[in-house]
Amino acid sequence: MAHTNIRENNMLHQMIKIVGFSVLLQLLCSNTVYAQIKVFACEPEWAALARALGGHAVKVHSATTAQQDPHHIQARPSLIAKVRRADLLVCTGAELEVGWLPLLLRKSGNAKIQPNSPGYFMTADHITLLEKPVVLDRSLGDIHAAGNPHFHFDPHRMLQIAHALTARLTKINAKNSGLYQQKLLQFSEQWQQAILKWKKRTQVLRGKRIVVSHNSWVYLSQWLGLVKVATLEPKPGIPPSSRHLSKVLGQLKQKPADMILYADYQNNKSARWLSQRTEIISIGLPYSVADEESLIHWFDRLLDRLLPVES
Amino acid sequence: MRYLRPMIAVTTTLFYANSVLADNEMDTFKQQLNALQKDYEERIQMLNARLLKTEKNTQQVNTKVHQIDVKLKQKEFSPVISRAQNTFNPAISLILDGRYASFDNDPDDYKLPGFALGAESGLGEKGFTVGHTELVMSANIDDKFYGKMTIAIAEHEAEAEVELEEAFIQTQGLGNGLTVKAGRFFSEIGYQNVQHAHSWDFADAPLIYRGLFGNQLIDDGLQIIYVAPTDTFLQLGAEVLSGNRFPAGGQHNGAGAWTTFADIGGDIGIEHSWQLGLSYWQADDVVGRESGGHSHGNSAVEETPSFTGSSEINALDLVYKWSPNGNPRNKNFKFQFEYFDRKENGGVTMLNSGPPVETTSYDGHQKGWYVQVVYQFQSQWRAGLRHDQLNVNNTGSDADVLEEAGLSNEGHTAKRVSAMVEWLPSEFSRIRLQYNRDESYEKSDNQVFLQYTMSLGSHGAHQY
Incomplete structure (x- = not known):
């Protein structure tokens, strides 16, 4: 018995040794190339923006995909490892990532990306937010004290953020300021053209009545002139209850809406349920850019999904 | 011959001259007309281009105006800068916990043969009780330090006991992946210990x-963690x-206990992490680690075992998590396994015994593991299973x-099987029903807990 115990202990000691050794190896290998600015983007839209504005001077990693709810991400080991090496953090802010980002920052031991340092860039700090609550009370659901953080659906705000992000990139990496200016010029030209195009395309959507699943579409509604008539979640972050749904159903029977919107990552059961009973079309919208997709392409895709309603 | 060709040419020209002249007039007219048309077309194109340009400029101006408008509004409202904690006040959260417990056996009879249990290691009381009420305060102290305090208030035999669970400061962004913590904290040993x-x-x-720990290894001291740039x-x-808290003991000049640990982890694709x-x-x-005593017959004084010697623990932990598309909100799965192995060498004395005082040399070896799985099958529902086993x-x-x-060990292998189901109305509240088939000691026990755990106040970020 004692022999096996000693053996087990020896095995553990050996494992610790092996781990230690591999650390040394990794350390030796990691000091190779440090040319690119490593950007840690909390959401894929900021990853796409950083890619567009940074060009080859940046290496961007997105912590989440469009399929993940940015409110509920776990501070996974892989994310700590990424933040550890980041030069610049590009996140939404406004408490969207409050459940995981502070922990990543604390665990990273990385001085460059701590709050108030140049490597800490919260997009919400550079624009105005809608729906800033007057009363903060949890009985109102999972509300954000700073305002609604889903502003990446507003192309005008996106452009403002692009300007601020370029300034930040230039601050961190002055060497490439020429490149950043050129990229910004290119981006804003294309973006403004795209805004014109989108505006023309979406004239027909003005005044359409929508039912939303979570209040993620405030900025989109404001931009496109959509009118929100109901929300499937009784309170932000609280899943729809059958009682609340039947209330919404009753309301819609009286005064129908044109469409029910939900994010692709969200559970669409209640949206479908409501759609079947009211014959209002339910539309799943891509919440953010897909892998390596450009922001313009994503907006195009988003509007494509919204527009068939008209035909 | 030499003049013949030009002459023919001249005569021919003369002969056709009239009609040629007429044709020329028409051509000129046509040409003029063409030129005029071309001119107009060019002008129209130019105007068109100018119009387009003006339109574009107007749009650009509009966008600029919009931007300025937004910026002006921004100035008007002077936005609250959204930091992790956006006020100077510490983030305060209060955990309210209470339960109803039912046991087949008397919880006071509880023991774990082969382990000298510390205080607070029992089953708790039966019936309705208020559990651990926790008050947590934390804040960034400045740009270099973060501080946190946790007070647990629990009632023991009708007396409220306040325990300082955590009180530490921690560096933030020290650089090079280093983090230093000082004060009282949960040791990083194992996986669950820090939770x-x-x-x-x-x-x-x-x-x-x-x-091993009386539920959790907490001690005062210094911790340093290095995250590799990999x-x-x-x-x-x-x-x-310090080594003066259970399961160590005694006063020490230097370090009474120390730990080392290594963790590796990562993702496999988007859905899996480990x-x-x-x-x-x-x-x-x-020196003199005391554990729960017991009294003999009518004797009022308790005989308390006290251990003096050396102690070491090796531990291994593995966690795996899955969620569809990496989005744990509605559905996720968690597997958790931990193994501990403790060896001790020294002597045990029964305090208050004798005379003569009862004493023995002690060569201890205690092993134990548990494995648990938890499946969140709906956004508000979770269920889990756990198996515990000890070997002494x-x-x-x-x-x-x-x-x-x-x-x-009284010839007994301690085992326990647990099953639970949770309802989570929101991320701040939880109601749990748990059943244990507990074979900690030879008389097996059926245990049922109905527990609520609610958190008030600021969002807490949870560890992986």
Whole structure:
């Protein structure tokens, strides 16, 4: 018995040794190339923006995909490892990532990306937010004290953020300021053209009545002139209850809406349920850019999904 | 011959001259007309281009105006800068916990043969009780430090006891992947040890945690963690601890206990993540570690076992998590396994015994593991299963004293199977129903817990 115990202990000691050794190896290998600015983007839209504005001077990693709810991400080991090496953090802010980002920052031991340092860039700090609550009370659901953080659906705000992000990139990496200016010029030209195009395309959507699943579409509604008539979640972050749904159903029977919107990552059961009973079309919208997709392409895709309603 | 060709040419020209002249006039006219048309077309095109340009300019101006408008509004409202904690006040959260417990056996009879249990390691009371009420305050102290305090208030035999669970400061962004923590904190040994009781997946601690640490290893000291600059998560750390709290004991000039640990982890694709940890705890000079006593017959004084000697623990932990598309909100799965192995060498004395005082040499070896799975099958529902098992092989010069000290395994292998289901109305509230088939000692027990755990106040970020 004692022999096996000693053996087990020896095995553990050996494992610790092996781990230690591999650390040394990794350390030796990691000091190779440090040319690119490593950007840690909390959401894929900021990853796409950083890619567009940074060009080859940046290496961007997105912590989440469009399929993940940015409110509920776990501070996974892989994310700590990424933040550890980041030069610049590009996140939404406004408490969207409050459940995981502070922990990543604390665990990273990385001085460059701590709050108030140049490597800490919260997009919400550079624009105005809608729906800033007057009363903060949890009985109102999972509300954000700073305002609604889903502003990446507003192309005008996106452009403002692009300007601020370029300034930040230039601050961190002055060497490439020429490149950043050129990229910004290119981006804003294309973006403004795209805004014109989108505006023309979406004239027909003005005044359409929508039912939303979570209040993620405030900025989109404001931009496109959509009118929100109901929300499937009784309170932000609280899943729809059958009682609340039947209330919404009753309301819609009286005064129908044109469409029910939900994010692709969200559970669409209640949206479908409501759609079947009211014959209002339910539309799943891509919440953010897909892998390596450009922001313009994503907006195009988003509007494509919204527009068939008209035909 | 020489003049013939030009002459023919001239005569021919003369002959056709009239008609040619007429044709020329028409051509000129046509040409003029064409030129005019071309001119107009060019002008129209130019105008068109100018119009387009003006339109574009107007749009650009509009966009600019919009931007300026937004910026002006921004100035008007002077936005609150959204930091992690956006006020100077510490983030305060309060955990309210209460339960209804039912046991087949008398919870006061509870023991874990082969382990000298510390205080607070029992089953708790039956019936309705208020559990751990936790008050947590934390804030960034400045740009370099973060501080946190946790007070647990629990009632023991009708007396409210306040325990300082955590009170530490921690560096933020020290650089090079280093983080230093000082004060009282949960040791990084194992996996679950750093988690607050309210974030455990079951109402009670795994048996091995109960046996070795009295549910959780907390000590005062210094911790240093290094995160390697690698793509795979890799962290190495060490703690120097006072060693005067259970399961160590005694006053020490320097470090009474210390730990080292290594964790590696990563993702497999988008849906899977894992973490593997190895850790080691050692206390060379444990002096007078007392555990739960018992009284003999009518005697008022309790005989309390007291251990003096050296102690070391090796631990291995593995966690794996899955969620569809990496989005754990509605559905996720978690697997958790931990293994601990403790060896102790020294002597055990029964305080208040005798005369003569009962004493024995002690060569302890205690092993234990548990494995648990938790499946969140809907956004508001989770269910989980857990299996615990211990294996004890303690020896000593006086088997009777060992038995009296609770260090004999009594020929029993402690086991426990637990099942739970949780309802989570929101991320701040939880109601849990748990059933244990507990074979900690020879008389097996059926245990049922109905527990609520609610958190008030600021959002807490939870560890992986």
